[in-house]
Amino acid sequence: MQNSKPLKRTKQGKSPKPSKLAEETAKAAREAGNCVCFNVRKTARLISQSYDRALKPHGLNTNQFSILALIGAVPEPQTLSDTARVLGMDRTTLSRNLRHLNKAGLAQTLLDGQDARTRRLALTDKGWTVLAAALPSWRAVQGRTLAAMGPKSWPALRQQLDHLGQATAMAG
Amino acid sequence: MQNSKPLKRTKQGKSPKPSKLAEETAKAAREAGNCVCFNVRKTARLISQSYDRALKPHGLNTNQFSILALIGAVPEPQTLSDTARVLGMDRTTLSRNLRHLNKAGLAQTLLDGQDARTRRLALTDKGWTVLAAALPSWRAVQGRTLAAMGPKSWPALRQQLDHLGQATAMAG
DNA sequence: CTGGTATATGTGTATATACACCTTTATGAG
DNA sequence: CTCATAAAGGTGTATATACACATATACCAG
Structure with a gap:
């Protein structure tokens, strides 16, 4: 159970007087609950669990499903870099994600003739x-997700997410 | 460079006749580009890069910053489980993320008196x-992110993200 | 008190994610 | 042709993420 290090004990009774820095910083830190990045990541974590469970019987998680679906959706085999761009994923991340799909015999990486x-x-078949x-x-x-969120709101939300992804590239 | 396995070569000239299954599935797979989970995750990947770069001079990434800010934002030390819940993060994920912060001397894990x-x-100080x-x-x-996305749109987007996170719990 | 159950947390394992850096190949200037 | 540079991809490393399972403690019914 133990996390190796000896742990201190929370002081009982009167709480310690916070330092000036802590006092000011704590106040400012509450702003960070509104962080765009945090809130998007949090939602991604939560919703991923739902989709992962749904796809589990097929031996896939949501990420693997998305990659397979994209590869399958385009008529001709695309390059790794182009595929990564569409996925909004680092090239090296896709490269590693593909290893699992290759090993599972679901995707194949082909040489280019040119x-x-x-x-x-x-x-693969x-x-x-x-x-x-x-x-x-x-x-x-x-379907369940759209129903639970109110199906009308998804198109607008998706547009805002796309916009945010683009804006992000601008904002550095 | 090589990925160990011998790779086939993409066929030149006439593209191979796709199987019936592939033909139908490809069409269906294009729907998946509208996947709620995929689009949220994609945006999370993209925006995280931007925030990570901004925080890098302080030796933090966006996730570590969020955790520190939350710990600092509450007046009394909260439990690990409660903190994870607020972060929308699995308890065990937070547990492991805290290791880095502990090792870096930024956060401390205290025993409870009760x-x-x-x-x-x-x-820590x-x-x-x-x-x-x-x-x-x-x-x-x-600020750059809000400006780039149009600051007016963030409150609505955040509300939808929160709603989606909640809906997700419902939708299983 | 005692055993069963619930709660809080840690571990094993598998996958995801991206930056910094390296190798291989293409391409263009001269 | 040759060298400089760009483009495509892989590797080393660090962190994030969560499920299944294990451990420690609390708490309650009898």
Whole structure:
């Protein structure tokens, strides 16, 4: 159970007089509850759990499902970098996420005929099968989510999220 | 460079005839671009990079900043579980995130006088100092973000995110 | 008191995420 | 052709994330 270090004990009775710095900083810190980044990340954490549970019977999590769906959605195999861009994901992150999908036999990385540097992404037969099987589960959780949030509000929310992603690039 | 496995080559010239399954699934997969979970996660990835850069001079990332700010914002040390709940973070995730903050000497985990099971979270003096120093950087990036997205739209967006987080709990 | 249950937390494991840096290949200037 | 530079991708490292499971403690019914 123990976390290695010896722990102090919270003082009982009168709470210690906070330092001047602490007093001012505590007040300012309450602003940070309004942090855009924190609130988006928090929502991402919460909603991911819901989608992960829904996709679990297919051996996928929401991230893997999104990658498979994107690879499957485009007619010709795209490069790793382009795919990462569409996913809003760092190239190296996608590279590593693909390892799991490769190992699971769901996705394949193909050489390009023109450029020896580039890799192109495609689904395997098994990948198509798993994706096809997972889609109804995704539709179900997506439907429940839209219903719970009021389906009308999603288009506006999505637009704002897109806008925020773009704005972020601007804002540095 | 190589990823161990021998890679196939994308076929040149005429593209292969897609299977019936692939054809239907590809069409369905395009729906998934509208996935609520994917879009929230994507925005979270993008915006996090911006905040991480802004906080980097203080040795913090956006997640660590949020945790410090929350610990600092409440008057009395709260339990780990309660703190995790407010952060919308799994208890065990917070537990591990705290290790870094403990090791860095920014946060401390205190024993509770009443209940030997519970741990309460507080900032160290160094934690107060670092948080105080980081707050202006956070205000700056938050300000840039709000400006770039149109400051009027944030309150509504935040409300929708909160709602979505709640809805998620309902939707299973 | 004692055993059963609930609560608070830590661990094992798997995956996600991105920056800094490196290698390989393409491309263009001369 | 050759070298400089750019572009595509992989690796090292650090952190984030959560589920399943394990441990320690509290608390309550009998």
